[in-house]
Amino acid sequence: MATFLGLDYATWWYLVVGASFSGYAILDGFDLGAGAIHLFFNKEESRRTALNAIGPVWDGNEVWLVIGGGALFAGFPKVYAAVFSAFYIPFMVFLVALITRAISIEFRSKEPMLWWRKAWDICYCGSSILVTFALGLILGNCLLGLPIDKNGVYQGGVFDFLNPYAVMVGVTTLALFMMHGAIYLVMKTEKRLYTKLTIIVKNMTIFFVICILLLSFYTILYIPHLSHQIKSHVWLFGVPVIMVLAIANVTRSISKQQYLKAFFSSALTISLLLVIVAIELYPNLVLSSLNEDWNLTVHNASSSEKTLRILLTIAAIGVPLVASYTTFVFWTFKGKVKLDEMSY
Amino acid sequence: MSVEILSRIQFAFTISFHYIYPPLSIGLGLVMVCMEGMYLKTGNKLYETMTKFYTRIFALIFGIGVATGIVMEFEFGTNWAVYSKYVGDVFGSALSAEGIFAFALESGFLGILLFGWNRVKPRTHFLATVMVTLGSMFSAIWIVVANSWQQTPAGFHIVGSGMDARAEITDFWAMVFNPSSIDRVLHVWVGAFLAGSFLVLSISAWYLLHKKYIEFAKSSFKIALVIAFLSSWAQLFIGDRSAKVVAHYQPAKLAAMEGHFDTSAPAPMYLFGWVDQQHEQTHGLSIPGGLSFLTYGDFHAPVQGLRATPIGDRPGQVNGVFQVYHLMITLGTLMILLTTVAAFWLRRDTLFDKPWVLRIFVWSVLLPQLANQAGWFTAEMGRQPWVVYGLLRTSAALSEAVKAGQVIFSLILFVLVYIGLFALFVFLLNRKITHGPNWAAEEMHSSMHRDMAEHFGPTGETAGH
Numbered sequence: 001m002a003t004f005l006g007l008d009y010a011t012w013w014y015l016v017v018g019a020s021f022s023g024y025a026i027l028d029g030f031d032l033g034a035g036a037i038h039l040f041f042n043k044e045e046s047r048r049t050a051l052n053a054i055g056p057v058w059d060g061n062e063v064w065l066v067i068g069g070g071a072l073f074a075g076f077p078k079v080y081a082a083v084f085s086a087f088y089i090p091f092m093v094f095l096v097a098l099i100t101r102a103i104s105i106e107f108r109s110k111e112p113m114l115w116w117r118k119a120w121d122i123c124y125c126g127s128s129i130l131v132t133f134a135l136g137l138i139l140g141n142c143l144l145g146l147p148i149d150k151n152g153v154y155q156g157g158v159f160d161f162l163n164p165y166a167v168m169v170g171v172t173t174l175a176l177f178m179m180h181g182a183i184y185l186v187m188k189t190e191k192r193l194y195t196k197l198t199i200i201v202k203n204m205t206i207f208f209v210i211c212i213l214l215l216s217f218y219t220i221l222y223i224p225h226l227s228h229q230i231k232s233h234v235w236l237f238g239v240p241v242i243m244v245l246a247i248a249n250v251t252r253s254i255s256k257q258q259y260l261k262a263f264f265s266s267a268l269t270i271s272l273l274l275v276i277v278a279i280e281l282y283p284n285l286v287l288s289s290l291n292e293d294w295n296l297t298v299h300n301a302s303s304s305e306k307t308l309r310i311l312l313t314i315a316a317i318g319v320p321l322v323a324s325y326t327t328f329v330f331w332t333f334k335g336k337v338k339l340d341e342m343s344y
Numbered sequence: 345m346s347v348e349i350l351s352r353i354q355f356a357f358t359i360s361f362h363y364i365y366p367p368l369s370i371g372l373g374l375v376m377v378c379m380e381g382m383y384l385k386t387g388n389k390l391y392e393t394m395t396k397f398y399t400r401i402f403a404l405i406f407g408i409g410v411a412t413g414i415v416m417e418f419e420f421g422t423n424w425a426v427y428s429k430y431v432g433d434v435f436g437s438a439l440s441a442e443g444i445f446a447f448a449l450e451s452g453f454l455g456i457l458l459f460g461w462n463r464v465k466p467r468t469h470f471l472a473t474v475m476v477t478l479g480s481m482f483s484a485i486w487i488v489v490a491n492s493w494q495q496t497p498a499g500f501h502i503v504g505s506g507m508d509a510r511a512e513i514t515d516f517w518a519m520v521f522n523p524s525s526i527d528r529v530l531h532v533w534v535g536a537f538l539a540g541s542f543l544v545l546s547i548s549a550w551y552l553l554h555k556k557y558i559e560f561a562k563s564s565f566k567i568a569l570v571i572a573f574l575s576s577w578a579q580l581f582i583g584d585r586s587a588k589v590v591a592h593y594q595p596a597k598l599a600a601m602e603g604h605f606d607t608s609a610p611a612p613m614y615l616f617g618w619v620d621q622q623h624e625q626t627h628g629l630s631i632p633g634g635l636s637f638l639t640y641g642d643f644h645a646p647v648q649g650l651r652a653t654p655i656g657d658r659p660g661q662v663n664g665v666f667q668v669y670h671l672m673i674t675l676g677t678l679m680i681l682l683t684t685v686a687a688f689w690l691r692r693d694t695l696f697d698k699p700w701v702l703r704i705f706v707w708s709v710l711l712p713q714l715a716n717q718a719g720w721f722t723a724e725m726g727r728q729p730w731v732v733y734g735l736l737r738t739s740a741a742l743s744e745a746v747k748a749g750q751v752i753f754s755l756i757l758f759v760l761v762y763i764g765l766f767a768l769f770v771f772l773l774n775r776k777i778t779h780g781p782n783w784a785a786e787e788m789h790s791s792m793h794r795d796m797a798e799h800f801g802p803t804g805e806t807a808g809h
Contacts, residue, residue, distance in 0.1 A: 077432020
């Protein structure tokens with residue numbers, strides 16, 4: 001098998017898919033989180049400010065979902081087919097919530113009536129929670145392993161996705177994004193809303209720390225295959241250690257009111273959580289709970305080497321482009337939110 | 345109903361609904377580029393007002409387009425898992441290219457287009473408008489390339505057999521420039537220009553009829569009419585080329601489009617008609633030899649009929665394909681007539697004195713929308729029973745793990761959400777149009793009142809776009 005810098009192309013693409021999911025979680029994570037805590041703000045002015053803090057960027061953030069999905073489709077079509085058809089109901093709920101959310105943001109500001117705006121606020125908050133929870137739920141199920149047969153076809157029941165572990169992962173994801181979103185908002189606001197957010201940020205951080213502790217203990221005790229790699233390679237233990245430090249730094253920066261640092265630390269936390277997932281799963285992408293030989297791996301589920309080369313070329317040209325104009329957009333809208341005639 | 349029929353209905357429904365919006369974004373984007381370009385060139389505030397007004401409408405359209413577009417990418421995996429496995433190697437690279445080269449570009453610069461007016465220089469803002477429009481046009485390229493590959497597959501070979509059979513790419517550029525890509529991209533682009541420019545024509549005509557914002561409306565009308573006039577004529581030639589490609593690579597589809605059963609010379613072209621699929625006959629008004637001429641430039645050339653294709657490999661709904669195809673042709677012809685006559689009267693300076701013409705233009709917004717939908721129905725129904733032409737049948741492309749009950753659940757969900765969404769869209773679009781282009785300025789004024797009103801409790805706001 002041909003390699004590039006010591007890694008085969010399928011593994012490279014595994015890293016690219018992982019990086020796009022990370023990028024998605026970090027970027028859409030903060031605007032989903034901001035949505036999930038939206039109803040904590042009572043005043044119309046505060047809600048508008050919170051919406052406009054994500055206004056110019058949320059759409060661009062969501063692009064990473066499309067890129068990640070496309071990357072999975074192109075690089076590992078068997079995984080794409082297996083996972084998406086297995087979780088039919090959660091994905092449909094996810095899609096409808098995603099539509100509702102986009103529409104709530106766009107439609108809310110279009111009419112001045114109070115009832116109109118309140119209704120869209122509830123839709124926006126509810127759908128942000130649902131999107132986040134559904135993502136966590138699906139991730140949790142993938143971590144456990146799926147009942148797939150040798151053709152990658154799901155053999156489980158329609159509602160098997162509702163199990164305690166997956167729900168725990170869902171709640172933890174929600175807590176993580178809420179913390180991440182609150183930190184983003186506190187950076188973008190001032191005056192009364194800022195003061196209110198400083199309290200929300202603290203509470204969300206506590207909520208997340210409790211969730212992640214419970215989830216970690218549960219995983220280590222009851223789901224041995226998810227800590228197998230780290231247990232057998234001592235040097236990999238560094239990854240969770242850095243993650244704990246990153247979480248510690250979130251709380252430290254928050255208490256010192258250095259929110260930019262807190263934001264980068266929570267972004268680091270998100271990516272390290274996914275790095276741990278990637279380490280524990282590799283070389284598998286989807287574990288078959290029926291028979292280990294039916295696992296979908298980086299090698300038996302990937303596209304042809306030719307396609308992987310093409311995809312890596314596309315990524316090598318595209319990612320710097322996307323990164324440059326994303327930076328430009330964030331730079332343009334840096335600083336605290338100012339409402340004007342074109343705002344939501 | 346079977347999972348196959350339900351999944352097909354769901355895909356057709358979600359994609360048809362989605363396809364109302366992207367062509368409007370592309371077309372309106374082009375109109376906005378023209379308007380903002382004029383503003384930069386002349387410094388005339390009228391053009392700035394125009395750009396800002398249409399930006400607000402653009403935002404509404406774009407938002408729904410993106411939200412409903414993500415659905416399709418997921419549906420490939422949820423409903424069509426076997427298809428996804430079969431084409432992932434080929435189709436996936438086009439889809440990835442769309443995400444990273446096109447979608448990221450338009451969504452990235454959208455923030456600046458919508459919210460950047462007071463944050464960046466006018467030139468930078470213009471750049472953002474151009475980038476968003478280019479991004480949406482690039483999107484069309486990759487999506488149409490992916491679809492064209494399903495129609496006229498190229499640059500691949502099949503590996504494995506039975507359940508494991510799948511297409512693997514052998515030549516990326518041959519896949520991208522498969523035989524129908526270029527003609528179909530142009531066809532879709534021009535269809536989008538028509539959708540966008542007719543929306544502007546409709547809004548402007550409505551203002552003129554109601555004697556509101558006269559200068560604004562006349563100016564917008566002229567810009568949009570130029571685009572609509574050029575596009576509708578261009579579409580005549582591009583559409584003709586597309587039909588020739590279909591005749592060459594998908595003869596059964598062309599035969600269904602014309603209800604042409606016997607391979608005959610000369611082959612007639614129907615202006616309208618009815619296909620009796622059971623007796624394999626077509627009734628209607630036709631031009632003798634018309635199909636032969638349009639396909640091969642010769643009134644006596646033989647054109648392959650449906651009977652040359654085994655029954656199992658023919659489109660199931662011949663009359664359906666025939667009707668949507670002829671609807672598209674009729675609407676295209678109407679658009680050519682309408683824009684040409686209007687352009688003629690505009691030159692003579694009598695156009696805006698004819699209220700009945702303006703009334704037609706108010707409703708003309710439906711022409712390109714219906715034509716675009718009809719065109720896609722022709723392309724997709726005509727391709728049946730294949731999902732990848734000649735290679736993979738639609739009935740074999742389904743997810744094996746998905747039950748009818750699940751698809752019914754999601755289908756009902758989408759129908760309910762989309763009906764609500766469409767009602768809201770029409771309501772908000774209507775409100776925006778009735779509020780008019782000066783709304784932004786009025787808002788600034790009313791926001792001063794709002795600050796005063798805040799002391800007396802919440803009154804609701806009029807700000808926002």
